[in-house]
Amino acid sequence: MDVIIVAGGRGKRMGGVDKAAVTVNGERLIDHLLDEVSVLDALQQVVVVSGRNLEVRPGVKVTAEDPPFSGPVAGILAGMEELREAAAERTAVLAVDAPESATLIPELNEALDESGAxxxxxxxxxxxxxxxxxxWHTESLWLALNELGDAANKPAKALVGAAGSVTELAGTGEERDYDTLEELAALGEYELPEQ
Known part of the structure; x- marks a missing residue:
């Protein structure tokens, strides 16, 4: 399985900061999520999509959507293009501002196995x-991207809407994304990166 981490947003509701570089309890959000991703079974490649100058650990790829800040579907497309040469059968899509979300990937994989979606x-x-x-089944994600056409400024829900079949799994709270400073405070002590 490959993993795409979408981290290219403007962070408007946090004052325009790079969410990936926000630290909570002394750890950047991107590093927390990469820690969770690193223990997944059958992990092949990881790519972070960000138009900012983001440093990540060795072995993790970084790419950017074109143009920058053109939305999550454009970011997913950029990630897919970066992974294309040695793509895995499945691709997980996560957001940097949902630092616990990778813990749900095993259950999502199981749901994909059982449903055939x-x-x-x-x-x-x-x-x-x-x-x-x-x-996603990687082939299905490519088909959905092709179905949508121009990826710029399209919401991620439109990509799911372009899928042939979808299976849903009830959330546990670990999928929660943190969009505002008030929400971040619920995670712990936070520090914003210098702009």
């Missing part, structure tokens, strides 16, 4: 679909 995606406790916490 193109994608397994989390539906949050509040009822919202969380398309940036999903596992």
């Amino acid at each position: 193109d994608v397994a995606v989390i539906r949050e406790e509040g009822g919202h679909l969380q398309p940036l916490c999903a596992v």
Whole structure:
């Protein structure tokens, strides 16, 4: 399995900061998520999509959507293109501002096995679909991207909508994304990167 971490947002609700570089309890959000990803079974490649100057650990690829800040689907497409040469059978899609979300990947993989669907995606406790916490058959993800056409400024839900078949898994809270400083405070003591 390959993993794409979408980290190219503007972070508007946090004052325009790079969310990946925000530290909570002394650890950057990107590092926390990469820690969770690193223990996954059958992990092949990991790519972080960010148009900012983001440093990551050795072995993790970094790419950017073109143009920068053109939305999550454009970011997923950039990640897929980076992974294309040695792509795995499955691709997980995660968001950097959901640092616990990787813990749900084993359950999403199992749901994909059992359902035979193109994608397994989390539906949050509040009822919202969380398309940036999903596992796809890689071939199906390419088909959905092609179905959508121009990826710029399209929401991730549109990508799931372009899938042939979708299976949903109830969220546990670990899929939660943190969009504001108030929400970050619930995670712990945070520090914003210098701009």
